Amino acid sequence: MVSWMTYSGGMANESGELNQKRRVAILGGSFDPVHLGHLGMAATVIEHTAVDEVIFVPCFVSPFKSGTVASPRERAEMLELAMGDLDLKWATVSRFEIERPEPSVSWETAEYFTGAMPGAELHWIVGTDQWEQLERWAEPEKLRELLSFIVLTRGGGEVKPKRGWRHETLPFEHPASSTKIREQFAEHEDWLTPSVRSYCREHGLYS
Numbered sequence: 001m002v003s004w005m006t007y008s009g010g011m012a013n014e015s016g017e018l019n020q021k022r023r024v025a026i027l028g029g030s031f032d033p034v035h036l037g038h039l040g041m042a043a044t045v046i047e048h049t050a051v052d053e054v055i056f057v058p059c060f061v062s063p064f065k066s067g068t069v070a071s072p073r074e075r076a077e078m079l080e081l082a083m084g085d086l087d088l089k090w091a092t093v094s095r096f097e098i099e100r101p102e103p104s105v106s107w108e109t110a111e112y113f114t115g116a117m118p119g120a121e122l123h124w125i126v127g128t129d130q131w132e133q134l135e136r137w138a139e140p141e142k143l144r145e146l147l148s149f150i151v152l153t154r155g156g157g158e159v160k161p162k163r164g165w166r167h168e169t170l171p172f173e174h175p176a177s178s179t180k181i182r183e184q185f186a187e188h189e190d191w192l193t194p195s196v197r198s199y200c201r202e203h204g205l206y207s
Helices: 036-048 072-086 106-116 128-132 140-146 178-183 185-191 194-202
Strands: 023-029 053-058 091-093 121-127 148-153 167-171
Touching: 023 036, 023 106, 036 053, 036 072, 036 121, 036 148, 036 167, 053 072, 072 091, 072 194, 106 121, 106 140, 121 128, 128 148, 178 185, 185 194
Parallel strands: 023 053, 023 121, 053 091, 121 148, 148 167
Antiparallel strands: none
8 A cells, every 4th residue: 555654645647747836635534444345435536636646644632523333453454454445555554643632623633734745735624514614724725825725516516616715516415324333233234345344343333
């Protein structure tokens, strides 16, 4: 699996010269558990935009949620298993947020990756509900400065532009829901990759 820490980057242009500018998208969330919907979001971004790689960033404790069932380590391990099942060479997992003692704050994550990958073009993947709430996130001016946003819409819905914010939109729909998996694991386990499904059973998660 390609790691963003060791990946040399670069894509050849039409003249054969190497373009060293990396286009990286961040997909954050609880991933409790990661399911085919999450993976499909990332695959859609890779297929339909100029993004070269996607970094999945599981949060420690989201400011918008009361907690998670699986531990931070378990959620990161399930992400890695899912990527191995599907052989996603363009995807990696960062443990930056889960190794911090504080709740996850997106602007700090954006600053971290900006410093870790100088010169990279950073994008953040969000849904329409998150896009509409961005001004309420902590330090929105830093997010606006550091990131472009990729907004995934359901049913071809429209996304209202925000002055000063960079974004592009993509249609995407998938029925998978982490909430439904947690509540009715046996009925929705087909939304998980095989290794993640086995991991949940072995560790007694969501049962």
